[in-house]
Amino acid sequence: DAGVIQSPRHEVTEMGQEVTLRCKPISGHNSLFWYRQTMMRGLELLIYFNNNVPIDDSGMPEDRFSAKMPNASFSTLKIQPSEPRDSAVYFCASSLLGTSYPSKNIQYFGAGTRLSVL
Amino acid sequence: DQQVKQNSPSLSVQEGRISILNCDYTNSMFDYFLWYKKYPAEGPTFLISISSIKDKNEDGRFTVFLNKSAKHLSLHIVPSQPGDSAVYFCAASAGEYGNKLVFGAGTILRVKS
Numbered sequence: 001d002a003g004v005i006q007s008p009r010h011e012v013t014e015m016g017q018e019v020t021l022r023c024k025p026i027s028g029h030n031s032l033f034w035y036r037q038t039m040m041r042g043l044e045l046l047i048y049f050n051n052n053v054p055i056d057d058s059g060m061p062e063d064r065f066s067a068k069m070p071n072a073s074f075s076t077l078k079i080q081p082s083e084p085r086d087s088a089v090y091f092c093a094s095s096l097l098g099t100s101y102p103s104k105n106i107q108y109f110g111a112g113t114r115l116s117v118l
Numbered sequence: 119d120q121q122v123k124q125n126s127p128s129l130s131v132q133e134g135r136i137s138i139l140n141c142d143y144t145n146s147m148f149d150y151f152l153w154y155k156k157y158p159a160e161g162p163t164f165l166i167s168i169s170s171i172k173d174k175n176e177d178g179r180f181t182v183f184l185n186k187s188a189k190h191l192s193l194h195i196v197p198s199q200p201g202d203s204a205v206y207f208c209a210a211s212a213g214e215y216g217n218k219l220v221f222g223a224g225t226i227l228r229v230k231s
Contacts, residue, residue: 004161031217043162043207043221056218091161097217104169105150105211107219109161 004110018080025094035091124222137195141208148210156205
């Protein structure tokens with residue numbers, strides 16, 4: 001299995017530009033997560049999807065951030081307009097949410113996208 | 119409000135000795151706990167987990183202990199190897215079909231040869 005695939009690995013953009021990060025989850029997984037990692041806040045959950053439906057977006061910092069999952073094999077995280085404080089590493093993760101208790105929620109992460117907004 | 123805390127930002131251990139990484143949590147609803155390892159420029163990778171119905175889980179050199187009354191878990195690595203040098207994250211989930219993971223801030227482990 002190829003694992004979770006994120007693109008691009010690095011993105012450098014100027015303030016005000018639109019940024020789109022992409023993620024391909026592991027085939028067969030039914031949950032997808034977007035995280036942001038910064039020195040100040042560590043690894044924080046932005047949004048997650050179950051069966052392509054957004055379940056919890058309470059971690060999305062503001063309206064400039066949006067995420068979509070049009071099908072089971074693709075998701076995007078968009079920032080428009082981007083600001084310097086958005087500079088961080090963004091991770092995508094996927095998991096197979098089961099029905100047993102306790103649910104063994106093992107999330108598998110991509111390599112991340114390092115975003116720099118100048 | 120940090121529900122999962124890793125109070126030691128870093129730990130340095132000699133090769134061959136035991137590494138003990140600690141994690142405390144505040145939410146009594148957490149019922150599944152995981153440890154992830156992260157190398158620079160890579161994503162976190164799953165290491166080992168434990169459910170609340172157990173107090174110990176072993177996988178090779180890695181053992182996780184859970185003390186529910188103290189809301190504390192620890193990861194033991196024996197023997198430690200230089201390749202174990204990485205950032206270790208503790209994570210927890212709650213609920214009947216727990217999905218969200220809450221991560222600690224991480225502990226940097228350095229294993230000296």
